[in-house]
Amino acid sequence: MQELFEAVVEGANDPELDGVEVVRRPALGTTVTDVLEADGFILGTPANIGYISGALKHFFDTIYYPCLDATRGRPFGAYVHGNLGTEGAVKAVRDITTGLKWRPVVETVCLTGAPDGDARERCRELGATVAATLL
Numbered sequence: 001m002q003e004l005f006e007a008v009v010e011g012a013n014d015p016e017l018d019g020v021e022v023v024r025r026p027a028l029g030t031t032v033t034d035v036l037e038a039d040g041f042i043l044g045t046p047a048n049i050g051y052i053s054g055a056l057k058h059f060f061d062t063i064y065y066p067c068l069d070a071t072r073g074r075p076f077g078a079y080v081h082g083n084l085g086t087e088g089a090v091k092a093v094r095d096i097t098t099g100l101k102w103r104p105v106v107e108t109v110c111l112t113g114a115p116d117g118d119a120r121e122r123c124r125e126l127g128a129t130v131a132a133t134l135l
Contacts, residue, residue, distance in 0.1 A: 001046055001081055004111065007120040008042055008079060011127025020131045027055035032066040039134050040075040041102065042127060047082030047089035060096050072101040077130040079109040079123055086110045105133045 012022045025034055027045075035041075045056040078093045080086045090108050097104065106129040111119045 001044065003115045003120060004079055004081055004109075004123045005044055007123035008044065008127035011124035011129075012042065012131040014128045014131065017128065017131045017135065020134050022131065027053070027059040030059055030063070032063050035063045035067045036070055038071075038074070040105075040130055041077075042130050043076060043078040043093060043097075045078075045080055045089055045093070047080050047084075047086040050085060050088035052080075052089045052092045056093075064096070064100065068100060074102050075105040075130060075133045076102045077104065077106040077108070077126045079111070079126055081111045081115070083112065086112060105130055 009022060009024065012020065023034075023038065043056065045052045048054070051057075076097060078090075078097075080089045080093065082089065090110055093108065094104075106126055109119075109122045109126050111122075
């Protein structure tokens with residue numbers, strides 16, 4: 001996850017995307033205020049036993065109702081990594097963000113096994129794409 005996260009951040013901080021401030025927050029430390037102040041989101045999670053991480057679930061539980069109306073339509077992207085299937089985690093992210101009415105601006109990056117150069121590049125492109133929508 002760390003390699004993928006670093007690739008996403010690298011993409012979001014692309015020098016050609018001047019004017020985008022990238023703020024990184026761990027899911028367990030993100031507050032309602034953080035979400036309300038953000039113009040867009042990139043979500044990353046491991047697929048644990050076919051579902052999103054407990055940390056990401058806690059994040060959504062914490063921010064869902066307080067941010068429901070105020071963040072409607074904001075752009076987001078997501079990446080999911082698992083050793084086996086990622087389908088359940090991808091579905092959970094899709095269902096929750098659909099409920100929040102966040103706007104997907106790039107297809108979710110789904111990865112299994114050890115990250116390789118292609119996986120890192122796809123995550124870099126994910127970060128750059130979400131950041132570019134904020135310009």
